[in-house]
Amino acid sequence: MATEQRPFRLVVVGASGFTGQFVTEEVAREQEAPGRSSRLPWAVAGRSREKLQGVLERAALKLGRPTLSSEVGIIICDVSNPASLDEMAKQATVVLNCVGPYRFYGEPIVKACIENGTSCIDISGEPQFLELMQLKYHEKAAEKGVYIIGSSGFDSIPADLGVIYTRNKMNGTLTAMESFLTIHSGPEGLCIHDGTWKSAIYSFGNQSTLRKLRNASNLKPVPFIGPKLKRRWPVSYCRELNRYSVPFLGSDVSVVKRTQRYLHENLGESPIDASSFTLTFFGQGYSKCLGTDQKKPNMKICTQVKGPEAGYVATSIAMVQAAMTLLNDVSDLPKAGGVFTPGAAFSRTKLIDRLNQRGIEFSVISSSEV
Numbered sequence: 001m002a003t004e005q006r007p008f009r010l011v012v013v014g015a016s017g018f019t020g021q022f023v024t025e026e027v028a029r030e031q032e033a034p035g036r037s038s039r040l041p042w043a044v045a046g047r048s049r050e051k052l053q054g055v056l057e058r059a060a061l062k063l064g065r066p067t068l069s070s071e072v073g074i075i076i077c078d079v080s081n082p083a084s085l086d087e088m089a090k091q092a093t094v095v096l097n098c099v100g101p102y103r104f105y106g107e108p109i110v111k112a113c114i115e116n117g118t119s120c121i122d123i124s125g126e127p128q129f130l131e132l133m134q135l136k137y138h139e140k141a142a143e144k145g146v147y148i149i150g151s152s153g154f155d156s157i158p159a160d161l162g163v164i165y166t167r168n169k170m171n172g173t174l175t176a177m178e179s180f181l182t183i184h185s186g187p188e189g190l191c192i193h194d195g196t197w198k199s200a201i202y203s204f205g206n207q208s209t210l211r212k213l214r215n216a217s218n219l220k221p222v223p224f225i226g227p228k229l230k231r232r233w234p235v236s237y238c239r240e241l242n243r244y245s246v247p248f249l250g251s252d253v254s255v256v257k258r259t260q261r262y263l264h265e266n267l268g269e270s271p272i273d274a275s276s277f278t279l280t281f282f283g284q285g286y287s288k289c290l291g292t293d294q295k296k297p298n299m300k301i302c303t304q305v306k307g308p309e310a311g312y313v314a315t316s317i318a319m320v321q322a323a324m325t326l327l328n329d330v331s332d333l334p335k336a337g338g339v340f341t342p343g344a345a346f347s348r349t350k351l352i353d354r355l356n357q358r359g360i361e362f363s364v365i366s367s368s369e370v
């Protein structure tokens with residue numbers, strides 16, 4: 001990672017977008033965080049100076065920081081102009097890339113960052129993009145010693161770090177895991193099974209799992225989000241699940257966006273402030289004295305990650321804390337650089353502590369030997 005002095009520690013590219021505005025405000029909060037001893041020079045970047053100025057003015061108003069606009073740099077760059085991206089990347093230690101959809105706009109920014117020795121974080125939830133970047137750029141990033149870390153928003157920091165947290169909290173070896181996402185919005189709750197359809201059908205057809213989940217997340221009705229079920233599944237399961245299900249088409253749109261559209265259409269306008277999420281993990285494994293070659297696991301653990309509204313508030317907190325981890329926990333990152341998922345990059349860092357301090361809270365609900 002860049003060790004020479006650069007004008008900006010962080011640069012938010014795509015700051016003029018809907019998510020970019022949240023990320024900009026979150027960097028401004030981080031700049032003033034209690035206990036922050038060193039300066040955090042930063043900039044916003046995009047193709048319209050006017051829009052970027054507007055973003056800073058709105059952030060200044062919201063945070064009550066009238067001088068904010070004069071403290072933050074502005075860089076003009078366009079994804080279709082590689083030289084402008086090089087100029088932007090040269091000025092940053094870490095780029096926070098909010099320009100999406102990433103499969104259309106993502107690659108030129110990754111390329112410019114690697115060529116200019118700059119680390120880059122994005123909030124993509126697009127598997128094709130993530131995998132392509134890993135295949136094409138991992139070695140180049142490692143040669144340059146930079147970290148390119150995709151999916152560092154709500155997709156997939158709570159999920160990745162939740163698995164790592166559960167593994168670390170288990171007094172033994174974690175061998176199996178299932179997770180459930182609940183989006184709370186006013187009195188209603190939504191539950192999204194985060195796994196294969198086969199395991200969703202198994203779990204939701206299983207009344208005891210449903211009961212456990214409801215108890216753990218204090219949830220009443222559990223509508224189920226996912227594509228309309230296919231006929232080939234057993235009729236009784238389909239009937240039960242379709243009672244709770246909302247049909248959606250297309251697999252590459254992020255679950256969060258689909259959930260928000262569902263909330264908007266079915267529950268009316270849902271203010272971002274009234275929304276929150278809970279991600280519940282049920283893990284199984286073997287205690288230290290029992291080898292993993294035994295037939296049945298003898299340990300169970302339930303953990304949760306809770307946080308504010310998923311799509312924008314939790315996403316901006318996760319992205320900014322991932323960037324702060326890149327800046328500050330250098331010795332705990334993978335030795336060489338490369339293109340990583342959040343779990344692979346941050347498993348040994350203090351990211352979970354940082355998230356806890358910013359309201360994305362990790363906790364153990366229960367842990368027992370059976």
Ligand SMILES: NC(=O)c1ccc[n+]([C@@H]2O[C@H](COP(=O)([O-])OP(=O)(O)OC[C@H]3O[C@@H](n4cnc5c(N)ncnc54)[C@H](OP(=O)(O)O)[C@@H]3O)[C@@H](O)[C@H]2O)c1
Nearest residue numbers: 014016017018019078079099100101123125153154155315
């Ligand atoms: N994983 C998660 O949890 C999560 C959560 C939220 C969002 N996201 C993702 O974040 C991305 C952004 O979402 P959004 O809702 O904020 O989108 P948006 O409001 O459309 O913002 C897009 C941003 O990209 C900029 N842009 C577009 N074309 C550009 C170009 N040629 N050069 C430079 N900048 C360009 C836009 O600049 P202009 O203002 O100049 O048009 C704008 O700042 C999407 O891919 C979305 O899926 C992920």
